[in-house]
Amino acid sequence: MQPLPLLHEATLTSLRRTKNLLAFSGGGDSTALFFLLLAHNIPFDIAHVNYQTREQSSVEEAYAKRLAEMYHKHLFSFTCKLENANFEHYAREERYTFFEAVIQEHGYENLLTAHHLGDQLEWFLMQLTRGAGLVEMLGMQEVESREHYTLMRPLLHVSKKKLQDYLEEHNITYFNDASNDSFKHLRNKFRHDYATPLIDAYEEGIAKSFAYLEEDRKRLLPHQPKRLKELFILPKDADDLINIRQIDKILKLLGILVSKAQRDEILKTESCVIGGKIAVCFEKERIFIAPYLKHDMEKHFKEVCRKARIPSKIRPYLYTSGIDPNVLR
Structure with missing residues (x-):
């Protein structure tokens, strides 16, 4: 099978040096990525989640097992049953909890997902209608650092049509999820009515625009946060627009929009608790973000925190997490 030039060469070079786990559903997108990785000699194993929501769920799991055996990949499987209420939210939580457990236990460095150009445009349009800024509208990046691994979306610049053409050209089996056609989910309506027609008509221009926008996003997020467990520390920028964009991104990682x-x-208080859960505190040169806790602390610990200029709302998290304030000086 000849590989198509759908993956960036820089991405391929990076993936050849790392231990990779592919999130595999058996749908067209993840199946296309499976065979593209094979064609480019990328080392990887696969992880599959069976939500037991459709009759073909067990067939998709069996397909994952068959591919794993055929191509000598290790398969990690997880089966769960979720309530229908807010299914997508809880399915994502279960899925990533499973993936991250596998990653930590087996030492994978990258989690690969098959999000494509249509997914990116669909998200962009949904955020646009909600009054979001550029950083929020560009919620998907090809490479995204997480606490214990890197999340990679190698197909983010590729249209679904190109993936389907690849599958058909090579006569590759995959499964369609009927729930993707249901307008019960708002994202499906955006995909059907707006994202897909736009990409069908203007694919090349849309892909270029996202590449340019990604460069703009990097300028709005110029600083890399330091992370210790669930504590994030950012350099305080002179521009509050940059500060709030950076904070926004971290809060999203912590599950808060x-x-x-x-x-x-x-920005007004420079010391507050968001949603009763996360403390965001400005210091002279730094911004601290951490879970908000209340806990009695030893007098000596509080004095060390004071000397290290650690805001009071952040100190209980350091204390309960065993983080030495001295390393934050």
Whole structure:
């Protein structure tokens, strides 16, 4: 099978040097990525989640097993049953909890997902209608650092049509999820009515625009946060727009999508608790973000924190997590 030039050469070079885990559903996108990785001699194993929501769920799991055996890949399987209410949210939580457990136990460096150009445009349009900024609208990046691994989306610049053409050209079996055609989920309506027609008509221009926008996003997020467990420390920028964009991104990693009122509160107070869960505190040169806790602390510990200029709302998390304040000087 001849590989198509769908993956960036820089991505391929990076993946050849690392231990990779592919999130595999048996649908067209993840199946195309499976065979593209094979064609480019990328080392990887696969992880599959069976939600037991459709009759073909067991068939998709069996297909994952068959591919793993045929191509000598290790398969990690997880089966769960979720309630219908807010299914997508809880399915994502279960899925990533499973993936991250596998990654930590077996030492994988990258988690590969098959998000494509249509997924990126669909997200962009949904955020656009909600009054989001550039960073929020570009919620998907090809390479995204997580605490214990790197999340990679190698197909983010590729249209679904090209992936389907690849599957058909090589006569590769894959499965269609009927729930993707249901307008019960708002994202499906955006995909059907807006994202897919736009990409069909203007694919090349849309792909180029996202590449340019990604460069703009990097300028809005110029600083890399330091992370210790669930504590994040950012350099404080002279531009509050950059500060709030960086904070926004970290809060999203922690599962919180902030409103405009909350953003205004963060910048106005420079010391607040968002959603009763996460403390965001400015110091002279740094911004601290950590889970908000209340805990009695030893007098000596509080004095060390004071000397290290660690905000009071952050100290209980350091204390309970065993983080030495001295390393934050």
